[in-house]
Amino acid sequence: MIQRVGIVGAGTMGCGIAQLCASQGFSVKLHDLFPEALAAARGKIKLGLDSAVIKGRLTTQQADRAALSIDYASELSGLTGADLIIEAAVEDLETKRKIFGELDKRCPEAILATNTSSLSVAAIAQATATPHRVLGLHFFNPPVSMRLVETVRTPQTNPEVFTAVWDFVLMGLRKTPVDVKDIPGFIVNRVMRPYYLEAQRVADGGAGIAPVDTAAREIGQVPLGPFELMDLIGLDVNLSITRIIYQACGRPERFKPQALQEKLVELGHIGRKSGKGFYLYEGSQAAGENPQALAFLSAGPLKPAAAWEQIISSVIAEAQMAFKEGVAGKSDIDTAIKLAMNFPKGPFEWLNQKEKTRF
Ligand SMILES: NC(=O)c1ccc[n+]([C@@H]2O[C@H](COP(=O)([O-])OP(=O)(O)OC[C@H]3O[C@@H](n4cnc5c(N)ncnc54)[C@H](O)[C@@H]3O)[C@@H](O)[C@H]2O)c1
Numbered sequence: 506m507i508q509r510v511g512i513v514g515a516g517t518m519g520c521g522i523a524q525l526c527a528s529q530g531f532s533v534k535l536h537d538l539f540p541e542a543l544a545a546a547r548g549k550i551k552l553g554l555d556s557a558v559i560k561g562r563l564t565t566q567q568a569d570r571a572a573l574s575i576d577y578a579s580e581l582s583g584l585t586g587a588d589l590i591i592e593a594a595v596e597d598l599e600t601k602r603k604i605f606g607e608l609d610k611r612c613p614e615a616i617l618a619t620n621t622s623s624l625s626v627a628a629i630a631q632a633t634a635t636p637h638r639v640l641g642l643h644f645f646n647p648p649v650s651m652r653l654v655e656t657v658r659t660p661q662t663n664p665e666v667f668t669a670v671w672d673f674v675l676m677g678l679r680k681t682p683v684d685v686k687d688i689p690g691f692i693v694n695r696v697m698r699p700y701y702l703e704a705q706r707v708a709d710g711g712a713g714i715a716p717v718d719t720a721a722r723e724i725g726q727v728p729l730g731p732f733e734l735m736d737l738i739g740l741d742v743n744l745s746i747t748r749i750i751y752q753a754c755g756r757p758e759r760f761k762p763q764a765l766q767e768k769l770v771e772l773g774h775i776g777r778k779s780g781k782g783f784y785l786y787e788g789s790q791a792a793g794e795n796p797q798a799l800a801f802l803s804a805g806p807l808k809p810a811a812a813w814e815q816i817i818s819s820v821i822a823e824a825q826m827a828f829k830e831g832v833a834g835k836s837d838i839d840t841a842i843k844l845a846m847n848f849p850k851g852p853f854e855w856l857n858q859k860e861k862t863r864f
Pocket of ligand 1: 513514515516517518519536537538539542592593594595596598600604620621622623643644645646
């Protein structure tokens with residue numbers, strides 16, 4: 506039974522996961538290599554708990570109790586005694602392997618999980634002599650409010666370990682776990698890749714940028730079109746995930762990074778955070794398409810409605826491929842895409858709708 510949770514890395518995700526676990530009554534120990542990161546974590550978590558009180562999600566007493574249930578450890582050895590350790594340090598294989606090698610020696614009883622977004626869980630587990638107790642727990646940002654947790658098993662993960670962590674996510678944290686195989690991008694980052702890449706292909710086919718986003722919102726009923734979403738995520742962050750998945754999958758044409766995004770990143774037009782991406786921004790408001798982005802596009806005959814059809818079809822095709830490869834079940838793929846993207850339907854539900862309307 507998982508009661509004590511250790512967390513490695515007190516950045517954006519580590520603080521969010523610590524706040525989440527503490528709010529659900531778990532005893533938490535949070536470690537970071539850098540004392541200044543640990544000091545900042547205290548403040549961040551306090552702000553997060555205060556905000557939960559203001560939003561009515563926690564009472565003041567619950568927030569106070571959660572704050573008191575988190576200990577801050579400047580040494581990794583401070584996590585000894587935890588039942589589950591969730592690693593949320595920087596996205597670097599060697600760093601994570603080093604941490605897991607240390608955890609293997611210092612915490613022989615604990616289940617070891619990594620929050621990696623794009624690295625192989627098996628490659629991280631290989632740094633231990635006990636890969637049967639290692640799995641992936643991919644939380645989404647911010648962990649407190651995002652319901653989805655991709656729960657990733659490697660061929661060596663012990664089924665009992667997987668079940669214990671599944672129950673912890675479902676009943677302990679009250680989140681929605683989905684059962685995923687250890688493949689590049691897991692479900693969400695892989696199945697959603699064509700959303701971003703196909704959008705750039707259709708834009709270059711003449712559909713443009715804003716018209717494609719409008720078609721996505723009006724026809725697909727999604728909250729954000731692909732270009733709006735890339736601007737929000739950051740074109741640089743999104744491109745780096747594409748590059749990792751492209752390489753890890755053996756450089757297939759469908760995952761090839763697009764020149765449009767590469768050129769914009771080179772120019773520093775990386776989205777909302779830089780004031781320019783596919784759109785220009787005045788404060789938090791989009792103020793029209795970025796002329797520089799439009800200048801990189803070719804003219805073509807493709808209309809926005811056909812462009813949306815092409816984008817969503819490529820997402821469906823990727824979901825079908827992932828299902829055939831045994832990455833996850835159809836309903837887990839649908840759940841993951843709906844919860845992570847706030848989409849009204851998952852790819853298989855879209856496919857069913859398309860098939861019904863064909864007759
Ligand atoms: N930010 C996101 O949206 C997001 C979403 C899902 C998953 N992730 C994954 O979560 C992990 C953390 O991401 P983040 O955004 O919180 O990063 P971050 O840069 O905000 O925080 C990383 C923290 O790890 C600490 N750290 C670095 N090396 C360490 C070591 N050897 N031991 C202990 N602590 C160490 C750093 O001091 C920093 O505080 C990454 O693997 C990332 O891919 C991030």
